[in-house]
Amino acid sequence: MKDPTKISVNNVSRRAFVSTGAAALFLRGGLVMATGQAQSDPLPSWNSGPAKDMVLAFVRDTTDKSSTKYVEPADRIATFDQDGTLWTEHPLYGQAMFALARLAEMAPSHPEWKQKEPFKSVLAGDRAAMSKFTEADWLQIVAVTHTGMSNEAFEALVKNWLTTAKAPRFDRPFTDLVYQPMLEVMQCLRANGFRTYIVTGGGQEFVRAYSEKVYGVPREQVVGSSAVTKLVDTNGKLMLMREPKVFFVDDGPGKAIGINLFIGKRPIAAFGNSGTSDFSSGDAQMLEWTQAGDGARLMMLVLHDDAKREYAYGPAVHLPDTTVGTFSEELLSKATKNAWVVISMKNDWKRIFSFEE
Amino acid sequence: MKDPTKISVNNVSRRAFVSTGAAALFLRGGLVMATGQAQSDPLPSWNSGPAKDMVLAFVRDTTDKSSTKYVEPADRIATFDQDGTLWTEHPLYGQAMFALARLAEMAPSHPEWKQKEPFKSVLAGDRAAMSKFTEADWLQIVAVTHTGMSNEAFEALVKNWLTTAKAPRFDRPFTDLVYQPMLEVMQCLRANGFRTYIVTGGGQEFVRAYSEKVYGVPREQVVGSSAVTKLVDTNGKLMLMREPKVFFVDDGPGKAIGINLFIGKRPIAAFGNSGTSDFSSGDAQMLEWTQAGDGARLMMLVLHDDAKREYAYGPAVHLPDTTVGTFSEELLSKATKNAWVVISMKNDWKRIFSFEE
Numbered sequence: 234m235k236d237p238t239k240i241s242v243n244n245v246s247r248r249a250f251v252s253t254g255a256a257a258l259f260l261r262g263g264l265v266m267a268t269g270q271a272q273s274d275p276l277p278s279w280n281s282g283p284a285k286d287m288v289l290a291f292v293r294d295t296t297d298k299s300s301t302k303y304v305e306p307a308d309r310i311a312t313f314d315q316d317g318t319l320w321t322e323h324p325l326y327g328q329a330m331f332a333l334a335r336l337a338e339m340a341p342s343h344p345e346w347k348q349k350e351p352f353k354s355v356l357a358g359d360r361a362a363m364s365k366f367t368e369a370d371w372l373q374i375v376a377v378t379h380t381g382m383s384n385e386a387f388e389a390l391v392k393n394w395l396t397t398a399k400a401p402r403f404d405r406p407f408t409d410l411v412y413q414p415m416l417e418v419m420q421c422l423r424a425n426g427f428r429t430y431i432v433t434g435g436g437q438e439f440v441r442a443y444s445e446k447v448y449g450v451p452r453e454q455v456v457g458s459s460a461v462t463k464l465v466d467t468n469g470k471l472m473l474m475r476e477p478k479v480f481f482v483d484d485g486p487g488k489a490i491g492i493n494l495f496i497g498k499r500p501i502a503a504f505g506n507s508g509t510s511d512f513s514s515g516d517a518q519m520l521e522w523t524q525a526g527d528g529a530r531l532m533m534l535v536l537h538d539d540a541k542r543e544y545a546y547g548p549a550v551h552l553p554d555t556t557v558g559t560f561s562e563e564l565l566s567k568a569t570k571n572a573w574v575v576i577s578m579k580n581d582w583k584r585i586f587s588f589e590e
Numbered sequence: 591m592k593d594p595t596k597i598s599v600n601n602v603s604r605r606a607f608v609s610t611g612a613a614a615l616f617l618r619g620g621l622v623m624a625t626g627q628a629q630s631d632p633l634p635s636w637n638s639g640p641a642k643d644m645v646l647a648f649v650r651d652t653t654d655k656s657s658t659k660y661v662e663p664a665d666r667i668a669t670f671d672q673d674g675t676l677w678t679e680h681p682l683y684g685q686a687m688f689a690l691a692r693l694a695e696m697a698p699s700h701p702e703w704k705q706k707e708p709f710k711s712v713l714a715g716d717r718a719a720m721s722k723f724t725e726a727d728w729l730q731i732v733a734v735t736h737t738g739m740s741n742e743a744f745e746a747l748v749k750n751w752l753t754t755a756k757a758p759r760f761d762r763p764f765t766d767l768v769y770q771p772m773l774e775v776m777q778c779l780r781a782n783g784f785r786t787y788i789v790t791g792g793g794q795e796f797v798r799a800y801s802e803k804v805y806g807v808p809r810e811q812v813v814g815s816s817a818v819t820k821l822v823d824t825n826g827k828l829m830l831m832r833e834p835k836v837f838f839v840d841d842g843p844g845k846a847i848g849i850n851l852f853i854g855k856r857p858i859a860a861f862g863n864s865g866t867s868d869f870s871s872g873d874a875q876m877l878e879w880t881q882a883g884d885g886a887r888l889m890m891l892v893l894h895d896d897a898k899r900e901y902a903y904g905p906a907v908h909l910p911d912t913t914v915g916t917f918s919e920e921l922l923s924k925a926t927k928n929a930w931v932v933i934s935m936k937n938d939w940k941r942i943f944s945f946e947e
Contacts, residue, residue: 452854497809
């Protein structure tokens, strides 16, 4: 494994964003769906087993008008966490990697950072110091790398980063590291009249930069954390400027709040992967909020138990703990009590990434 | 005209919400659209003239694949202010009438209000005092009437109020006072692949209580002002409790901010009616934000110049000024400069309400 905190602003040739593996796969997937879905397995990257069966039974029940579990299309809403649920979050969240890369790019114009924490440790590549960063430290890093510019300028930075940056270990664009089995679930749901939303603790504008191309999720169906923005008129051009102030944190209880705020309807299916022991961060409340409604419900958690093909972490199953996307013992207890389906990446997924043979 | 600030909690027989005139009309309209739209006039309540022509030309241009102004369905987004644009806002916003009615209902449990402003003036029906209420006064009224309960409980209160309350002057349910010509524009747009959003300075949860039935706008397409909510577990039941704290103000510049936050795409059509002289409140920025994008655009403002059939106000055209939905001289200047279409209710609308013969 490569140094997880090493700042890599790659010098490789630029690739057109649309040609990343994941995006191309999504587009191919769409064509397959459109031509001959009915006869084929809608979840070919899943091994047979209870997890796959639960997804298929849920889709069948909620779309069969003769079923007592039938749900009107307008209420077929499924929400997906992103980091660790739709794409790889280790060794660091993709957005954190973006922030560190931006910091390295910006450093020449900020000589003072060499003497000032938390920037000093990042620029020195001091992993030990970085592993102890507080939330306030990360907020400082996010403030200088994510704000002080218009939303449009920010999106351009994200798109550019996606075409050049490579994820550790795999040495591929971050958008190659989306989970093929989850793309298939999203496509299957959409082919059956569902709307799929991303509900992420990550930045709303960050994810919007690629949600449509990578996941087939339009911008208006991305719910995430956000900064305060201010409408400014610069020489007759209106812009929404990103301010260094948190507006909304879409994490933990914030996911239920964000779902109500942005969607205004309760999902009938929710997919996550993480939860701290106190549930202040992660997906527990999103799944609880989903389950608390009447009628058919599907709640699933992705467990990262495949060190060979991806990563393995989570104290709940005696895997290493981590501050990035932890699957706590408390989350497992809650999942068991509420009969949520835990997806084993190792056992339930035939293929994790589209680039695997 | 009746006393505009008189609190009227009517004793009339309760009506099923779905049977209000506006909702029934919407449903009838939907059927007409579905059966024989092509041959008929999609805007029958509009008089012939430039305003009607602009709407029809815009729809034709943006949906004709051979036009240089063609817009993909995913980007056909139209935003509508509510108060004064979709329904009557005089003598007071519907939501303010709801707040005053709630206050009257709650008063017996709050004897202290008889001595305490701003409640004292409301309960005494002191119009002179109420006309001088500050924003802080109104926020106190909103706090006690709109918060301290779950979103679900709040929605039930709104729905109940809508079935019993009557609008001043017309003595009809508030939802009867939606503008038939605007419903036709919304229906025409939707029949042509547009998504219609409400972008209101009013409360998001308030409008969601009736947006689908009255306007055909689903809950997730209502952007509005909101209170902070908190996720609480009461005896195993999860609820989003409404806190007496403003979360987001979707008014003036907030409308551009809210559009980006909730929709994430720039509208290509926007409809409003108001703007204070400093544009701190109203629809000016929503229209400017819409216009600042590339390609076909449609910006329209409803002018209330029909005292006979509805109300007439707006200093821009030498009508009485008002703190409720003012159409300032500055707004008219901006409209002229930017070639926004000003809709004269008196001249452009053949019929204002569905209940008119």
